[in-house]
Amino acid sequence: MTYSAHGGWIDAANASWPEFAEALRAGAIPLLPFGAHEQHGPHLPLQTDSIMAEALARRVAIEVGGALLPVVAYGETSNNAGFPGTLSLSFETVRAIATDIGSALAAQGARGFVIVNGDFGNQAPLKAAARALTSGHVPGVPPLPTLVVDYPGFEEAAARFATTLPAGPGFYHADEVETSIVLAVRPEAVHMDKAEASYPDFPDTYPSLFTQLQEISPSGVFGDPRPATPETGEAILAALTLRAVDLVQSFLRRL
Amino acid sequence: MTYSAHGGWIDAANASWPEFAEALRAGAIPLLPFGAHEQHGPHLPLQTDSIMAEALARRVAIEVGGALLPVVAYGETSNNAGFPGTLSLSFETVRAIATDIGSALAAQGARGFVIVNGDFGNQAPLKAAARALTSGHVPGVPPLPTLVVDYPGFEEAAARFATTLPAGPGFYHADEVETSIVLAVRPEAVHMDKAEASYPDFPDTYPSLFTQLQEISPSGVFGDPRPATPETGEAILAALTLRAVDLVQSFLRRL
Amino acid sequence: MTYSAHGGWIDAANASWPEFAEALRAGAIPLLPFGAHEQHGPHLPLQTDSIMAEALARRVAIEVGGALLPVVAYGETSNNAGFPGTLSLSFETVRAIATDIGSALAAQGARGFVIVNGDFGNQAPLKAAARALTSGHVPGVPPLPTLVVDYPGFEEAAARFATTLPAGPGFYHADEVETSIVLAVRPEAVHMDKAEASYPDFPDTYPSLFTQLQEISPSGVFGDPRPATPETGEAILAALTLRAVDLVQSFLRRL
């Protein structure tokens, strides 16, 4: 099922530069997981979004024969800034990181660039970076088609495999879904004994008025993480991978 | 030997937000390893600087009872931009990442902030960020004393434990020293069979004229990595840790 | 039904400064329609988004006793930049306009600020501006709760009153819905004789890969504008107004 001509994927963190050069030359697509350092309730680690994005990017890289880049461990998480431990980058900083990395790849002859995003707040700045890279609007940098993969099929997979409802439409944060995925990928960082359910009321003005999530859920939990299992996490991750691989392969066909 | 009142260190990547909040409250100092994704010859991984900074920061965190933050895996490496695989951030981006993370910590009541730097190009932007944070010049952010730890005692430790000379005064890149440290910390990413020595001539204008290192050493190696051993790496790392712990404790006494 | 204490709305374009001062003092909420100058097919005017946003903002202002500000006639429309006549502002420029206007209102003692958005590309920069204003992150400016109204209930209203389907889920551009609204508000700018239907295929990578809409629909039409009528437009506009008034009143209750 490997799409890339070079016959294999590489983990760029552990690769040397000649290995990376060879992979680029063979057409391997670079994949950058972009995470966040953000509160996820009392039972999940602050790196939850990074863990999830890295897991998905790794699986996609394996399937499409890509070059997996090291995860960016911080992201835009200003709506959780009220919780100690949330370390938010600004919009500009997230955009700059993605633009700089994409610019380097473009100069080295990459034919495309895939960003696998794991955090809601990163969506707007990553789209802005991808638009500039794709359109050739970064001064001195050749155009680089840049795809932003934002958990395609998340709602469907959650509805299919989770046993509890989300706290709001399309709102998954420290709930059964996220907890299951982290249980599947990094179980030692999950404290199920601290898992508690929380279905808070959202104000009528949400999300039209910027609101600190701390005001809505003091624990930081939205939903019910208690039924989470690694099996559920694995099933959801597999579904997400399938959809993301399809998307990346559509992208590769356009290059 | 633990300085912090709270009696232990935490690995913030795996911590939940209440655990992080408790550590901050108890006075734990946050430590941010700042690495790079940069060529290190044919035998070392692109993440070498991140691996080294993370290893040092982890050891210091353990000694001083600090809160180890996830490594920033990318840095300013423009002088290696000619090598495929080097993915350099700009000066501004490195400064912004450190400023944003420090600003969040300041708002959450951290009493200080330690950045453990692993990359030459990060020095200037991290100093600029630390100066602004320390001086209270970030708009809307309370002053946060910020220490930049830049491998204190590196030259002495290298001279004492390594068997070969550096390629230039204070210039250590993909040589016996760096190779030994990665062998000690992440041996599976080192390919000693590809290790080769290179003592290139530096132009007379170096470093007064900005020069791509690729023009000086096509392999990206500066020095002789071949005698590297994990034992040498461990010895150097221990020496660096000792000096860095001293520095951080001096810092903590001033807070 | 007027919520504001001062008993009436004002059209700030035609008001003098003492009239505006009096309205602010009486608690009138300022409403800023934010439009765009963007292609809308061969039958709709380039100001379509501005016309729609202004019409909605005016109705909401009347209902809530607000202060209607002059429309911003340009917005972020980079995905239509391939069509002559589309004059796109950058992300930064849209954010700066909203931030500057909000900052002036905050300094003058406004208790809140409502932005009525009429353009997809404006969403991210207006949210960024509103977040900074609401959180008090604009240097030297007191916090100003800022609500972004983004056509609440659009899909429901479209489904209820339009006779044709949109070209894609949530995608309304130069179709029956938009054409009907402009017919209701500024009929002289609509050329129904030039209205043509277009249900183009979206590439699989849409919208994960930034794509010029010109490549998808050369005419700039998405959907079927031909059955559009002013009555349909009036019905949709009334439904949008109802939902927007509810939202603004929820917002006013929180101030």
Next chain:
Amino acid sequence: MTYSAHGGWIDAANASWPEFAEALRAGAIPLLPFGAHEQHGPHLPLQTDSIMAEALARRVAIEVGGALLPVVAYGETSNNAGFPGTLSLSFETVRAIATDIGSALAAQGARGFVIVNGDFGNQAPLKAAARALTSGHVPGVPPLPTLVVDYPGFEEAAARFATTLPAGPGFYHADEVETSIVLAVRPEAVHMDKAEASYPDFPDTYPSLFTQLQEISPSGVFGDPRPATPETGEAILAALTLRAVDLVQSFLRRL
């Protein structure tokens, strides 16, 4: 007297994109009126500068067969920021709006660009934008000759047609001249019953020291608006149009 080859002017607000494309192709010059939302005493509307700039731009567009763009309703008015209702953009924002719009026009093949300015504070940022556009200093944008029309012949026309003196040399604000022009163009927004004269003393340091005009004239009036008539306004506007058309035609001959 129409200079443009295409034989007519267009009002781009109401035009469709194919109509705008055709006008550009035929050589129509785009004209952007740039106004402000600024106090103009108790008898004139906050949009006075926009109304005046739009009226002049429209007349020039008709004479030269140009493409009239929608007015920018906000401008740099920081010296009136002390009055409620003045909503000032920053220098950067005004420059960015003009630069973005000019950049879009340049990409679409416009042969030149005319900005018709109606506000004193806009002069410096619009000149800066025009300089960059004309010189080809906007990255990625082809050079676009850009003319800034700043009420040429204003003092002469005022001296010839107004019956009262300005409050200071070259200083016209909410006086007979401006009031007459608004009476000619949008009479329903003028409240002559509230018109009052004010000939305040200017401090010796004016304008070398930045001064809020509120400190000089608490009413915001400078001069005597009471003798204003629509006839005077029409005469002045005709004189301004004549001079502006001459200027634009000189500009067109250079392209």
Next chain:
Amino acid sequence: MTYSAHGGWIDAANASWPEFAEALRAGAIPLLPFGAHEQHGPHLPLQTDSIMAEALARRVAIEVGGALLPVVAYGETSNNAGFPGTLSLSFETVRAIATDIGSALAAQGARGFVIVNGDFGNQAPLKAAARALTSGHVPGVPPLPTLVVDYPGFEEAAARFATTLPAGPGFYHADEVETSIVLAVRPEAVHMDKAEASYPDFPDTYPSLFTQLQEISPSGVFGDPRPATPETGEAILAALTLRAVDLVQSFLRRL
């Protein structure tokens, strides 16, 4: 005639920090001459504007008992950029220099700040800097009343003492007036044998369309420098000083 309480002026370039501190404490006003490095024909030096601004600032400092700061030798001169030797700063850079220096003075307790400008292109950025400093809009910096002195009474003095006409209204560049002043202040840098007259035609679009002055006058001379004498220069400089001292003393009375 000395206004300052401390009884004397100081030349800050040669002063030590305790001397400067004492002068500030005694109320001495800091004066910053802001020049440019710009072509002034074949007979005048590139530093002409700096020489003139420094000479005027020095005389004013002596009269008002001020603290003369070292001249800024570069300025915004983009309209002369076509001539080799013109080294123009951008608008932003000029503004930043003035803002940084004013910010430092404000932090050190200066009661005001005077900028003596010698270059046309500096006017807009210096006004922008002065506006921000005066209004307290520089983040973290207390308000600092800042006066920009722009050769008050230049036209009158030129008309009174020079024997030739300027090349255009208010346009003095490398002509009798400027040449006379440099002859009075730094005669060794003037080559009267190379002085030649030039009364070029200005295009009708000047200055509404940004134009390189090289296109108008290939020699860079505007007017007739040949009758210049040091006596004329001295007379003009004395007249300018008188007016500038009046302005600064009005400013000091307002502090």
Next chain:
Amino acid sequence: MTYSAHGGWIDAANASWPEFAEALRAGAIPLLPFGAHEQHGPHLPLQTDSIMAEALARRVAIEVGGALLPVVAYGETSNNAGFPGTLSLSFETVRAIATDIGSALAAQGARGFVIVNGDFGNQAPLKAAARALTSGHVPGVPPLPTLVVDYPGFEEAAARFATTLPAGPGFYHADEVETSIVLAVRPEAVHMDKAEASYPDFPDTYPSLFTQLQEISPSGVFGDPRPATPETGEAILAALTLRAVDLVQSFLRRL
């Protein structure tokens, strides 16, 4: 010993534009001394760094047949900001000045650019500017090889000619070395009667933690200026010149 083909050096401050044009054409390298306005104890002038950089640049220009540009009299001196009279520019401002001047030179066909730096705080921003200019990363500007000369051989020369030790390794500020050089170049600005020695204790965290030097040495002196003589200054300056000329000639050979 003159390297340049044109047979002589020029002082660009006093040169006319045709003279500068001729020098550039003949291959003269432009040299920009970059100083600072910074406290140097009670016996040295605030312009000490500018005086020293200008003196060195002048001597190098004479030796290599270069074009000496006027000194930039202000620099980044934030670590001395606690002393009245220190007027620090920001990192960005220093970088922008160097970038703007280099950009103008590049556009005029200079084959290279030399910056002679006299201030510690300027090092990072000047390196950043030089890197961008050399690499061709300034939008719209052709690449310009740019050398930053930072007192090569300073420590050796100080050790050889001075009779006292520095206050810290590589730390020379208001001591015998700097005092001697200013005595050699501008003796009238030195007050030896106020010279006092100061060998303060540096905190253990210096320089890893940003520290105001005022906290370390209240007088601003670091070392013992009392034995300073013009002869020592002349000897050190001669040694610095020799090294700097070598460096510049190596640079010229690479162009």
